[in-house]
Amino acid sequence: DGGITQSPKYLFRKEGQNVTLSCEQNLNHDAMYWYRQDPGQGLRLIYYSQIVNDFQKGDIAEGYSVSREKKESFPLTVTSAQKNPTAFYLCASSINRGLDQPQHFGDGTRLSIL
Amino acid sequence: QQQVKQSPQSLIVQKGGISIINCAYENTAFDYFPWYQQFPGKGPALLIAIRPDVSEKKEGRFTISFNKSAKQFSLHIMDSQPGDSATYFCAASRPEKLTFGTGTRLTIIP
Numbered sequence: 068d069g070g071i072t073q074s075p076k077y078l079f080r081k082e083g084q085n086v087t088l089s090c091e092q093n094l095n096h097d098a099m100y101w102y103r104q105d106p107g108q109g110l111r112l113i114y115y116s117q118i119v120n121d122f123q124k125g126d127i128a129e130g131y132s133v134s135r136e137k138k139e140s141f142p143l144t145v146t147s148a149q150k151n152p153t154a155f156y157l158c159a160s161s162i163n164r165g166l167d168q169p170q171h172f173g174d175g176t177r178l179s180i181l
Numbered sequence: 182q183q184q185v186k187q188s189p190q191s192l193i194v195q196k197g198g199i200s201i202i203n204c205a206y207e208n209t210a211f212d213y214f215p216w217y218q219q220f221p222g223k224g225p226a227l228l229i230a231i232r233p234d235v236s237e238k239k240e241g242r243f244t245i246s247f248n249k250s251a252k253q254f255s256l257h258i259m260d261s262q263p264g265d266s267a268t269y270f271c272a273a274s275r276p277e278k279l280t281f282g283t284g285t286r287l288t289i290i291p
Contacts, residue, residue: 071224100278107190109270109281110225125278157224169215170279172224 069094071173073158078178080145080152088143088176090158097163099141100170103127104155113156116141117163145178153179184208185273187282194289200258202285204271207252211273211280216245216256219268219284228269229256261289 071092080086092099098117102110112125116135130149135141141160145152155177159170186205194200204214213232217225231238231245231254238245244257258265266289271282 073224107283109187109283110279111281112278115278159224169227169230172217172226174222174224 073173073176079181081181083147085146088156090141092139092160096160098161100159101143102157184280185282187271191286194261196289196291198261200261202256202269204282205253206273210275213274214254215272217270263289265289
């Protein structure tokens with residue numbers, strides 16, 4: 068079955084620690100996205116990538132970093148500079164950046180502070 | 182700056198009734214409007230979508246109504262069922278990215 072796999076499902080971060088969230092897709096999609104979901108705020112775009120080795124900041128990129136070394140993988144690092152990292156993180160992909168290409172989502176990683 | 186405003190925040194509808202969720206947008210550059218359904222602990226899934234050259238789109242019990250001049254669009258769920266209980270997000274798209282509304286938690290009661 069094709070889809071998007073996010074791991075781990077739950078993650079805990081200590082003060083001053085960087086953590087990396089994994090996102091893998093086997094849909095052969097070019098575009099991948101990271102969103103942050105907080106109660107009452109919907110989904111906000113952190114970073115997106117349209118092609119391997121290229122990515123752009125979204126609306127709330129501060130305190131986060133990404134890489135896109137392979138088409139199927141788009142890991143997100145939550146750095147110690149992100150002072151309020153507790154949230155539900157969602158990874159998505161789409162065939163390409165074109166209009167009306169639906170985004171397919173993984174089942175998320177819930178990050179909490181210890 | 183919230184570019185897509187969604188209401189209500191929560192909605193309770195009796196089984197068999199009509200659920201209506203409304204969204205309004207500001208940026209006229211948006212030209213694709215999807216709705217997503219999300220169950221607890223899961224990622225959102227595309228439910229139905231519309232382009233602004235169409236005023237209405239229906240798929241089964243789900244209908245999008247679109248008013249381009251008012252910059253508003255809405256989701257109607259006919260014959261609402263307990264399995265429809267979920268959080269619904271409207272969104273608006275430019276080619277690079279989606280902007281989401283804040284979500285509506287829908288509860289269908291017997």
